[in-house]
Amino acid sequence: MNYPNGKKNNVKQQSSDPKYGFSNRGMTLEDDINATNTFYLDRDKAIIHKKPTPVQIVNVHYPKRSAAVITEGYFKQASTTDYNGIYKHKYIDFEAKETKNKTRFPLANIHEHQIMHMKSIIDHGGVSFLIIRFAVYNETYYMPAESFIPLWDKQFNGGKKSIPYETIKEEGYVIPFHYQARVNYLEVIDKLYF
């Protein structure tokens, strides 16, 4: 297993550690990442935002003297990843997924055009990765696109439609918890790139 800070870590430690305590209850991975990005922004550490959910707007109603109302819209599939921005001059681009599965990360969570996008980002000199949370263990991993893409590709060469939890433990990096940066992924980036 890889640890960016060199510290040992395991599930039991996390759940028994008061810092994970009650404040984490009911927070989704997205909530945690948004809070983390806000913290980074406030501290002027990095500028990373979640892209808005893509909506196809079909009908808009314009009432007099009040705001326009979208009365018909549909969710569109995202063609890129959910988060991007800049950190220490580097272009940062990632996707985040949470699974309730205890033993595997199902690859259906990531679409082919997102993989294509991540490949391109690496080719153009950006930093691309996945944040994967195993909700049952409350463990969150940083999975470099460079490691994830070959695993994703394998499914078309007789491989399985999921990545074992153990593989993610081996090839990914535990993202440390910080009480304000709940998914403190910049620490992993620091370790890997700076």
Place this chain on the structure above:
Amino acid sequence: MNYPNGKKNNVKQQSSDPKYGFSNRGMTLEDDINATNTFYLDRDKAIIHKKPTPVQIVNVHYPKRSAAVITEGYFKQASTTDYNGIYKHKYIDFEAKETKNKTRFPLANIHEHQIMHMKSIIDHGGVSFLIIRFAVYNETYYMPAESFIPLWDKQFNGGKKSIPYETIKEEGYVIPFHYQARVNYLEVIDKLYF
């Protein structure tokens, strides 16, 4: 004058310049930039996307056997710029605005939090700029954030609420037209950074 597609257009200006030809008819600045970004993507020159319009989703209806329908939503003000991505290892971030004004660019087009965002991007080593089109002249300018921000700030020190067209001509760079990259802004970035 009205066209079958329902869009208004200034035919005289555009058709008088052969390089813009008829294919440009009815294209907004956003259309042109999207087409340019698609071209860049197809040629693997840069990965730049427009962020989806931020929508606050209030009500969603889930019909059986068909896609979820957003039945109530509102437009939210964007807290960042509209476009970002990566080019030659650099983080790229910009906003695009078209004006029908002949003599000035009204500063109300750009919000304060967008200015704050652009300042941050520069501080963190990114490339930030505005694309400003004077629709009447069919002229499109690349205005570096470094030049634009002080002009924007001036309005709070007794300055005007707009920037004269002449100033944009002087401090900005004409974005060349390319028949597939209609707003070929990477050419300006190449000149300024590479």
